[in-house]
Amino acid sequence: MEGQYQLGTLEFTLNDIRNDRPGLREKLLRAKLKKIYPHCQCTDPQPQVVIAELNGDLHLRGFPRRGHFHDRGCEHYRPDPAGSAASLYEPAIKVREDGGVDYKLAFSLSVKKGESERTVTTPAGRAPGTKRGAIGLLGLLHDLWMRADLDSYDPALKRRRGWDLRWGSEVAKMLGQEVAESTFGRRGNDKLLVVGQGGENAVTGTDWKTFRAALIPSGTEAPLGLVIGLVKELGPSKFGGVLDLEFGKERLWMDRQVFESLGRSFKTELAMLKEQDPLRDQKWEAIQALMEKNPEPMQALNEVWPGEVVAIALVKLSSTDKISVVKMALMATSRQFVPVDSLYERDVAHALADQDRRFTKPLRYDEGRDITLPDFLLSDTEQTTPMEIYGVSGNADYEARKAVKRATYLTAGQHCWEWTPAEEKTWPAFPAKSFKK
Ligand SMILES: [Zn+2]
Incomplete structure (x- = not known):
């Protein structure tokens, strides 16, 4: 069923927006400016939705963290965020009245002269399950991802938009919004650059230049900045490692300590980049x-492309005027x-998308394996179905978590859908869809 919305006394559908019903666009733009939100009529009470503009x-998109207030058949429906690590970060993530968010970061965005930036980025020790007063790099990336609705795959959205997501024209812009x-905290959002969001600016490098200028040390303070980008290539350099981002105007350099820590913490990501290697010329x-x-060549490549890797980096200007990665x-x-x-999860995610299924990835933020979450939630079944891929065998800790x-x-x-790759080469059939959309 086509979604119905209400804005004051005005009623409209998505088709009305798409077909440019006379006067509707102006009214919605005015409401957006005044921060007035339409209501989705899928259920009672009617949840609010946000008017978004892209290209x-x-x-319309769901209000951050309130997808579970929609009817399960509604396309704005998302599983309760309490089912991801997000709920642990309530003190660090303050959702404002207008739907914007104030973050408290677990690292500083500036260092005093003579102070090492590593000392201000060390997270305090914390017990599992306790609330987090501050959010780390991956946590911040995950939260922005969830707010932009990128943690879910929804065939209805894909059909409506009529395109496959691309980094430059869509994903970077959604994150940028x-x-x-x-x-x-005290720092504005000019300290975070989403590389590739700026359209023309990304091509001319204006965004990059502005960001770089903000990193120039002044007086006793050296500013740090945050970069989010799609990894094009990551490899060793003479003094450590070097990162190339899609639409990046400069390379990001890192010392040996930072580069080697990636190998320990991000095995799936490095494996994914390795799978991309032989396809780079074709791309x-x-x-x-x-x-x-x-x-046609891009469509053919999309069939075999292994997946993407996104980076979030805390950076500074080095003494040799290069952009250097702190963390x-x-x-x-x-x-x-x-x-x-994992790459097993990647294979299942591709199969779910091929079969037009609607699913969400509960995100781990900075918790890693310390938090117990399902690998995916399938939300187009009669009841939301947790999905578990037991990819590790013979590890006692893992077996204990699996039993729990x-x-x-x-x-x-x-009912939980399970796949143990060591026991079955291909995964079992997915549970039947109950929402025909
Ligand atoms: Zn709804």
């Missing part, structure tokens, strides 16, 4: 063909930009 087109509505040729208005986190995603923790998970689902009377 000149208006669309969220960043524009965020603050970081370059596909981009060239696309510019000559031939989409970095990586995040692997499916081809549709849904985050994944199984017992929890059993107690809750919840």
Whole structure:
């Protein structure tokens, strides 16, 4: 069923927006400016939705963290964020009345002269399950991802938009919109650059130049900045490592300590980049063909492209005027930009998308494996179905967590879809869809 919305006495559908019903666009733009929100009529009480603008087109998206107030058949429905690590970070993530967010970061965005930036980025020790007063790099990336609705795959959204998500024209812009509505303590959002969001600016490098200028030390203080970008290539350099981002105007350099820590913490991401390696020439040729208005090579590449890796980096200007990485986190995603923790999860995410299923990835923020979460939640079944991929075998800790998970689902009377790759080469069939959308 087509979604129905209400704004004061005005009633409209998404089709009305798409077909440019006379006067509607102006009214919605005015409401957006005044921060008045339409109500979705899927259920009672009617949840609010946010008017968003992307590439000149208006669309509606769910209010951050309130997707579970929509009817389960509504396309704005999302599982309760209490089911992800997000709920642990309430003190660090303050959602404002207008839907924007104030973050308290677990690292400083400036260092005093003579002070090491590493000392201001060390997270305090914390017990599992206790509330987090501050958010780290990966946590921040995950939260922005969730706010931009990128933690879910929804075939209805894809059909409506009529495109596959691309970093430059869509994903970076969606993240950029969220960043524009965020603050970081005393620091404004000009300290965070989403590389590639600026359209023309990204091509000319204006965004990059402005960001770089903000990193120039003044007096006794050296500013740090945050960069979010799509990894094009990551490899060793003479003194450590070097990172190339899509649309990046400069390379990001890192010392040996930072580079080697990536190998320990982000094995899935590095494996994904390795799978991309043999396809890089083909990608370059596909981009060239696309510019000559031939989409076929890109469509062929999309069939085999292993997935994406996104980086979030805390950076500074080095003494040799290079952009240097103080600390970095990586995040692997499916081809549709849904985050994944393993290549098994990636394969399942691709199969779910191929079958037009609607699912969400509960995000771990900075908790890593310390928090017990399902790998995916399938939300187009009669009841939300947790999905578990037991990819590790013969590890006692892992086996213990697996037993706890199984017992929890059993107690809750919840059917869980499971796949153990060591026992079955291909995954079992997914549970049947109950929402025909
Ligand atoms: Zn709704």
